[in-house]
Amino acid sequence: MRMAAIGLIVFACTTGIAQAQSPEEFYRNKTIDFIVPTSPGGDYDLRSRLVARHYPRLMPGNPQVVVRNMPGGLGVAAANWVAKVAPRDGTVLHMIFQNMPTLQAIGAKEIQFDVRQFGWIGNTTNTPNVINSWHTTGITKIEDVYNKELVVGAPGAASSSYVYPAAMNALLGTKFRIVTGYPGGNDVNLAMEKGEVGGRGSNSWASWKSGHPHWLAEKKINILVQIGLERAPDLPNVPLIWELAKNDEDRAVLKFISSDIGMSRSIITTPGVSADRLAALRATFDTMMKDQEFLAEAAKTKMDISPSSAAQTQAAAESMLNASPQVIARAKVLIEGPATR
Known part of the structure; x- marks a missing residue:
């Protein structure tokens, strides 16, 4: 005791x-x-x-x-x-x-x-995410993807690089073809350079500016659409994904998948x-x-x-x-x- x-x-x-x-x-x-x-x-x-x-x-x-x-x-x-x-x-x-x-x-x-x-x-x-095309595809704006297929790379089917273009296909009628299985975003970037894919299903706008400023300066990538609740000040003419919605129900879903930008x-x-x-x-x-x-x-x-x-x-x-x-x-x-x- x-x-x-x-x-x-x-x-x-x-x-x-x-x-x-x-x-x-x-x-x-x-x-x-x-x-x-x-x-x-x-x-x-x-x-x-x-x-x-x-x-x-x-x-x-x-x-x-x-x-x-x-x-x-x-x-x-x-x-x-x-x-x-x-x-x-x-x-x-x-x-x-x-x-x-x-x-x-x-x-x-x-x-x-x-x-x-x-x-x-x-x-x-809180920079938005973006979907981009590679300059050799001839696709320079999101309207082009309604009429022409764009192959984009993604790490996996649960990644934002898959979710955003898949949601646009389902709700907006775009023609993204999504290739999954890349280990990471850098691998998708290499695939774009090699011509394996024509774009990336998602990347942070800030990441493009810090990691590949020469691609932006040389116009090697085209920013097609933003994912977020507000447009980036330096992308005033690139639409937000939910701004393209055809009705209120679809807009609510696209805003939901855009809301995580607040903790990006x-x-x-x-x-x-x-x-x-x-x-x-x-x-x-x-x-x-x-x-x-x-x-x-x-x-x-x-x-x-x-x-x-x-x-x-x-x-x-x-x-x-x-x-x-x-x-x-x-x-x-x-x-x-x-x-x-």
Whole structure:
């Protein structure tokens, strides 16, 4: 009994010490794992590495930040790992794929997370996604795809590169032919250069500007349509996908699949992180989004930074789950691919 009492006292003391640790004390000499859901290269990876280079000097305790690529399942594998396996102590960050709330909303069977339980930290950009054609196709505007087939590449049938053109075919009557199976977006880009495909089913507009500015300058790609709730200021004449809808019902579905742009390059942490550490992670993000050294490096690489707060980003993600059952049911048929049609 005496030993048990001593044990309880020691446990209570050590627990009290742990709880009394400030974020600065906790993060000192710690390593934060930054999980990227793609292979190296591409906007998710490059953007995560930019954040990882600046986060340590702005974070209380100046922890080391190590980027770890975890591709698989078109982003689902990484999100599931963050939700179910990763330590829940604030030492894991993740740039979550933007379509994860959509997949949860339609009840995709692979999903093991609830986006409402993640610790949302902020979104680095709300730039729209775009569908493009390669210059050799002769297709320069979306109207051309109503009359001429355009072959576009996509990593998989659950990726936005598949969903957007498939939705346009079903609801708008376009003639996209979608070739899936590419490991990632960079592979689709190579396929365009080789002539295997005539376009890419989806990419971030910011990614094109930062990763391939020479293609834009040399007019090697044509931006056909935007996916988002607002047009990009520098694409004023390129229509949004939902603006092309023929009726209100179709417009609602196209707006639903466009809504995840509000969290297009968002950073989260695991469920269950203590309030003080989550507040420290969010405050560091907010500081970084205004930090001149960070912004200078982003500008040098032409990486768009148009941030949203943690509250705004979480609201955008949760809004997908609150869509009407009718809209979700129609979107489910489009997103889950040919097997359901």
